Amino acid sequence: MDYSAYDTADFVCDDSFVAWVKEGRDGAHWEQVIKQYPDKQEQILQARAIILAAAQLPPFQLKAQDQQQMWDQIRSQMDTTEAAPVKKSRFIYWYWAAAAVCIMAGAALWWMRPEKETAVVYTRLLKEAKLDGNKRIEEINEESTVRTVRLPDGSSVVLEPGARISYPVCATNNCKREVYLSGAAFFEVSRNTQQPFIVYANEMVINVLGTSFHVKAYDKDSLVQVYVKTGKIALSVQPLGSMVISNVSANQQAILQRNTLVVSVQLSEQHHIELQAPEATTYSFVFNDAPVDSVMSTIENAYGVHIAYDKVLLADCRLTASLTDEPLYEKIRLICRALEADCIIKGNDITLSAKGCHRY
Known part of the structure; x- marks a missing residue:
């Protein structure tokens, strides 16, 4: 299908797109769309914000006051989206009206469906991970102090109390450098230009070659935060595939709003992530x-x-x-x-x- 002429309202009214946003269905198809139409990133993010705003309304109460609540939700989500470090174009009001009509028309049907897990969290990521025949090891810090874990490639991870990671091991010690994180941790990554190092932290995907950074990614938090101490990282988000949203350099921090997939990046001379940072970061x-x-x-x-x-x-x-x-x-x-x-x-x-x- 040709999506070159799609605007935000078109995505909102597309049943397949709505199913992808709400339930993750047809993920391969929409990841391919994102790759094929990189200029549609803005419209996709905005359409997703509208759909999620509508999904926060109570079921079966789409009366006048609920329609006003929907508009309030949409405006709130779009205010957040406008703060993203991406150039935004102005949209005509009837686009949003058309989008809201599509949502309200199908709202009851969606709410009658059994709820499925839509948040991208640690356990879901592990279920969907491709092992390629390799074993996966999970490390959990059940102590009250930080714990350091050595990864097969020589990288090190400082886990805060309650944090856990999962990573592959294989006989050749040449596994993919892919780590799944729940909680907060500080990474120091061995440089390998032939094989990037990837951290999956809820919806945030962090791609690096060799650098150090701190990640806070708890399942129930509304944010995913990353602070780069040295080097540079590239951020993408799920379920938007491998499309790079932001590049973050040393002394910068990025914050992902999980409900809208909007990433904001700012300079931070000091470590401003609100948690007890592992001492290795300071x-x-x-x-x-x-x-x-x-x-x-x-x-x-x-x-x-x-x-x-x-x-x-x-x-x-x-x-x-x-x-x-x-x-x-x-x-x-x-x-x-x-x-x-x-x-x-x-x-x-x-x-x-x-x-x-x-x-x-």
Whole structure:
């Protein structure tokens, strides 16, 4: 079908489009439409906002006061959409009137249908994930402090209390770098230009090569938030497929309104995500002739790990290094190389065996 002439009202009145927004049906078809018609992003987002606004009305009460409530919902959703960092065109009033008529005409039918899960959340994502014959591991932080998880590709994830992630493992250690997140976590991603790293956090899809960022994505929250510490990420949203909505650079944060799929990006010199941020997001890992004990304490406090080493033997050792962009375990590897030490890593316990240093 040719969607080149579609405007917002056309999408709202399209039964297949409405079914996709409300129930996720015909997802492959609409993802292909998005790819084929990238210039329709604005109309698709606005049509979705209208449909979801109508869906928030009580069932079987489309009287005069309810029609006014519908218009209030639509205006509210469109006010939010207008705040998105995308150039918006002006729409003629009758477009919205036509859209509302289509919604009201089919409202009763939709509300008579059994409710299905429409929110894109962790459990639903896992059910729909393609394993490609590989196993998937789930890590859950059931403790009251942060917990660091090492991924097969060398990337590290600092999980806040209650957070969980799922990721694939395979015999060749060449699995897709795809992580599913519920809760809040800080990611430090190993750079690999041949295989991007993807985080699925509710409706937000985060695509990176090598960088560090913090994500807050709880199932019941109305927002998904991401703060980029270093590097750059590309954001897309579900169910809009792989269409990039925003690029977010270091010291910027992005906020996704889950009910409208609108993403706003703003500069943030400080970490403004409203939660107890993992310490790894705030510590500096630039060391200039620093005592080893100071370096180890910084890493332990930042990542919630325990590093065992002979403090007396390494008392004279000092390090000069910039380890800002490296994941935790790459930091440890580089430190061990500098100290000519052997390292053993078992979960959050790290043991260093070194000969010591002498200062003259």
